[in-house]
Amino acid sequence: MKNISILLVLVLLFSSCDDLFEPALENNRGLEAMYNEPTYAQGILANGYLLLPYSSAPNSDVATDDAVTNDNANDYLAMATGSWTANSNPMSQWQARRNAIQYLNLFLANVDQVVWSKDEVINTMYYDRLKGEALGLRALQMYHLLLTHGGWTQDGRLLGVPVLTEPENAASDFNLPRNTFQESVDQIMADAEDAIELLPLDYGDIANAQVPQKYQALGVTNAGDYNRVNGNHMRGRITARIVEAVRAQVALLSASPAYSAGTEVTWEDAANHAATVLDRIGGVSGLAENGGTWYVKEEVDNLASGATPAEIIWRGDVGQSITLEADNFPPSLFGLGRVNPTQNLVDAFPMVNGYPISDPASGFDPANPYADRDPRLSKYIVLNESVQGPNNSVIVTGTYGTNNDALNRESGRSTRTGYYLRKLLRKDCNPNPEFNTEQKHYNARIRYTEIFLAYAEAANEAWGPTGTGGNAYSAYDVIKAIRERAGIGIDNDDEYLDMVNGDKDAMRQLIRNERRLELCFENHRFWDLRRWKVANLNETARGLQIEKPGSTLIYTPINVEARDYKDYMYHGPIPYGEVQKWTNLEQNAGW
Structure with a gap:
């Protein structure tokens, strides 16, 4: 991602050099310049990354x-003690998320006209990956916009945000109503599904026999061609695995008490979306042994470029x-x-x-x-x-x-x-x-533990503490594994967990408490308290x-x-x- 930022700056610098040789009418380049300049095109996409909503500080x-x-001058302190208003809102994501979505829409409107490679098949692989990135990023950006600004109106309707899938220009109608919360969720899920179809599960160098079947069908037999597009050097960008995790976050939000009366998303949906992510690491057996301390020296210092520890689904750059x-x-x-x-x-x-x-x-x-x-x-x-x-x-x-x-x-x-x-x-x-x-240091954007806890919460609501709904594990299984990792109940086989095992309400409180402890100081608590109401x-x-x-x-x-x-x-x-x-x-x- 640092390279993307540098490329974007260089493109903008070089695009301003005309005036050194002869006067130019304007010092701006048109979007059509991207069609034969992939670097310029990727500079537009890069804004979807540069404007990501994550913070490394527990704001x-x-x-x-x-x-x-x-x-005493902290905006969040003022907010919590009575000064939170619609024109003084440190939580606001309106401008940044909409800016990111505008850049992504610009990219998506033009991505099919960019010449990514003179080789037709390699061009197709680039097109798939880059369009998938833009769709996945749009789903993520819109989720955070919805999380922050979705809500009930005075007349009892649950509204989301304006759904924008085309770039705005001077002729656009900016006086748009908000879509319903469900319509907003539907658009996020549609973008997520399309992104998952286009993106690799993970980036990484592969052998010839591992080239995906859809590209083998196009004639790709040399893994070097595939690795050129989706190899190790791409690690850090959004993947299908990451988009699946975002989809699970959206489903959990929608099924939660503060929103459920205005959506069609069920607790069962939320549990199954989380299970999709967790099944890829073997379910409960894949819970990272050191996942609770992913930020310590032993977990960070020897991390290979772009690689993630077992606990992390997506992280920021190490710096x-x-x-x-x-x-x-x-x-x-x-x-x-x-x-x-x-x-x-x-x-x-x-x-x-x-x-x-x-x-x-x-x-x-x-x-x-x-x-x-x-x-x-x-x-x-x-x-x-x-x-x-x-x-x-x-x-x-x-x-x-x-x-x-x-x-x-x-x-x-x-x-x-x-x-x-x-x-x-x-x-x-x-x-x-x-x-x-x-x-x-690095910023852990999405952790597996978060998705495990999302599954436990949704599964308990859908099927009770020990129900699985056809999955291989229950809310009880997840919470037991997390508490064992923490060192809880080792000497008495966690008697307390077994006590609440038959009580959905008591298990709910325990799951919420475990979420509070495991995710403390990672900017989850405020949103959890709100969605639980x-x-x-x-x-x-x-x-x-x-x-x-x-x-x-x-x-x-x-x-x-x-x-x-x-x-x-x-x-x-x-x-x-x-x-x-x-x-x-x-x-x-x-x-």
């Missing part, structure tokens, strides 16, 4: 019950960086301590025996709250007196601490909750200006004050941040300026 988590920020650590390490490690996990989230981690800490059988001790807890707790969150950083420095968040790591010690840098972020960060980074040590969206963010008057630690829960979401905010707004401009563009209820 939206600070607007949920999982975290707060110590940055040297220290941004996450500089933003989120405690002050004593030259960090800003920006994302502070809440006590709400800490309490969601069960005991190592699998029981919630609220269950008398858990053995939880409020006077020793971190003992015998789910191992993921200490992997994802910096607890009081745990270590962090390149020198394993002890971090004291209690009020008895002697530096700015302590609770509320310094505005804008110290923790507000008694916790700091550990997940996503590499301890071998060093933000100290004397060293400024960067390490490799649960009260947690307005739950007060809590922390823990830890004092040490003598030799004993005293733990006191504290309220940190009251949230101010209204009921209508389970669905986001159409931007205020767009509704003002276009009379046919109807706003969601409440905004």
